[in-house]
Amino acid sequence: MQIHLGDWEDRILVQNPATGDIVTSVAYMGKKETTDAISSAYNTFNSWSKHTASERSKCLRKWYDLMISHKEELALLMTLEQGKPLKEALGEVAYGAGFIEFFAEEAKRIYGDIIPATLADRRLFVLKQPVGVVGAITPWNFPLAMITRKVGPALACGCTVVVKPSEYTPLTALAAAELSLQAGIPPGVLNVVVGNASDIGDTLLQSTKVRKITFTGSTAVGKKLLAGSANTVKRISLELGGNAPCIVFDDADLDVAVKGALAAKFRNSGQTCVCANRILVQEGIYEKFANAFAKAVQNLHVGNGLVEGIAQGPLINEAAVEKVEKFIKDATSKGANVILGGRRHSLGMTFYEPTVLGNVNDEMLVSREEVFGPVAPLLRFKTEEDAIHIANDTNAGLAAYIFTTSIPRSWRVTEALEYGLVGVNEGLISTEVAPFGGFKQSGLGREGSKYGIDEYLELKYVCLGNMKEAYTK
Numbered sequence: 001m002q003i004h005l006g007d008w009e010d011r012i013l014v015q016n017p018a019t020g021d022i023v024t025s026v027a028y029m030g031k032k033e034t035t036d037a038i039s040s041a042y043n044t045f046n047s048w049s050k051h052t053a054s055e056r057s058k059c060l061r062k063w064y065d066l067m068i069s070h071k072e073e074l075a076l077l078m079t080l081e082q083g084k085p086l087k088e089a090l091g092e093v094a095y096g097a098g099f100i101e102f103f104a105e106e107a108k109r110i111y112g113d114i115i116p117a118t119l120a121d122r123r124l125f126v127l128k129q130p131v132g133v134v135g136a137i138t139p140w141n142f143p144l145a146m147i148t149r150k151v152g153p154a155l156a157c158g159c160t161v162v163v164k165p166s167e168y169t170p171l172t173a174l175a176a177a178e179l180s181l182q183a184g185i186p187p188g189v190l191n192v193v194v195g196n197a198s199d200i201g202d203t204l205l206q207s208t209k210v211r212k213i214t215f216t217g218s219t220a221v222g223k224k225l226l227a228g229s230a231n232t233v234k235r236i237s238l239e240l241g242g243n244a245p246c247i248v249f250d251d252a253d254l255d256v257a258v259k260g261a262l263a264a265k266f267r268n269s270g271q272t273c274v275c276a277n278r279i280l281v282q283e284g285i286y287e288k289f290a291n292a293f294a295k296a297v298q299n300l301h302v303g304n305g306l307v308e309g310i311a312q313g314p315l316i317n318e319a320a321v322e323k324v325e326k327f328i329k330d331a332t333s334k335g336a337n338v339i340l341g342g343r344r345h346s347l348g349m350t351f352y353e354p355t356v357l358g359n360v361n362d363e364m365l366v367s368r369e370e371v372f373g374p375v376a377p378l379l380r381f382k383t384e385e386d387a388i389h390i391a392n393d394t395n396a397g398l399a400a401y402i403f404t405t406s407i408p409r410s411w412r413v414t415e416a417l418e419y420g421l422v423g424v425n426e427g428l429i430s431t432e433v434a435p436f437g438g439f440k441q442s443g444l445g446r447e448g449s450k451y452g453i454d455e456y457l458e459l460k461y462v463c464l465g466n467m468k469e470a471y472t473k
Helices: 031-049 053-069 071-082 086-109 145-156 170-182 197-206 219-228 254-270 286-298 318-333 384-392 407-416 449-456 467-472
Strands: 011-015 022-027 113-115 123-130 133-137 160-164 190-192 210-216 235-239 244-248 276-282 337-340 355-358 375-381 399-403 421-424 457-464
Touching: 011 170, 022 170, 031 123, 031 133, 031 160, 031 190, 031 197, 053 071, 053 086, 053 145, 053 170, 071 086, 071 170, 086 145, 086 449, 133 145, 133 197, 145 160, 145 170, 145 210, 145 449, 160 197, 170 190, 197 210, 197 219, 210 219, 210 449, 219 235, 244 254, 244 384, 254 276, 254 286, 254 375, 254 399, 276 286, 276 384, 286 337, 286 355, 286 375, 318 337, 318 355, 318 375, 375 384, 384 407, 399 407, 407 421, 449 457
Parallel strands: 133 160, 133 210, 160 190, 210 235, 244 276, 244 399, 276 375, 355 375, 399 421
Antiparallel strands: 011 022, 113 123, 123 457, 337 355
């Protein structure tokens, strides 16, 4: 993707990472357009927040219906600009639309409370009201779902939103916004700005009209947003980087463990914050697992996501490939061996071979940081206590996976892991009905589920006095 710096007249060229072809171009926006979008959201907030819950619910439901009826077009756009296989893109449309459907239903269940009064002539109650204008900053790896997971609950409770999608994947965001208008969601409720990331982000942070920031992306950027929100004391929720351990115990069902680890690691070419970044294998099953896992990885077909049967598309850009190369070079220089892959794919562009590394240790970059690519590092461990220590020895705490046939062990390890999401004998665990978020430096707050809507609500306590006099009249 090429960005021309300048004013509104300049364009962002959206590039297909599988072919290098330019798909189209979109307007390059900055401070002025972001300010206009904030004003639009601010001016619309009063009317949208006064819609009844039922009215907002019906609009969201219609938006969901339109996404599903246009799922093929949305998936095609996603594959063209992001590169993931079309089958995965279709799965993301269903997953992303699911948040809109779920929060269309939750819009009607935003309940307050009555509190028993301390004095006879008082009545105490709690209202839940929308926080206001929300600034949502979303990444390129899930260009629809990361938007709907934020916009769904925001709109359900009466907030308006300014979305800044990634410059790499603006088309899916713009298409979703167009469908929202067709669904009857009023103009100004959902606004999209694409362009200069620092200008857009700074404008959202500095505006007193923006009451909340929600972000999915790197921990480094999340820390900057957290600091930048302090000046105007904004509400903030962050879904940041991960370093997910996938722990395979001696007593695991080998077929289940291989299938689960494969799904957790290689979905979206390893470009997910919840993908298995470290595969910890107990020494008694290490060789057997390594052989079976490498055989399964070898069967993954790499290519243009529009081609039938492709399991892995390209990485998003050249920088992503260079990062993978750096991590593999570091690992092999410190004693790791390449079991499978370890090279750029013969297809060229940003395609990379699905890779399995053996004899990895926790001193290597691939164990300490997110590789964000199709590289599966295998680490040996001896005891359950060792596995828990290795898994928790990181600043990240987003997702973790364990494979065991022992129910007592599954409970012990699940409770000991310092992670917000844990999959037991399952590699794909994300769903709109469950809370998504991390411990430690993997973020603040939760998205999805009944808990996710609380991130967009303010609590207001009301004390109603002189009730005794009111009763006598």
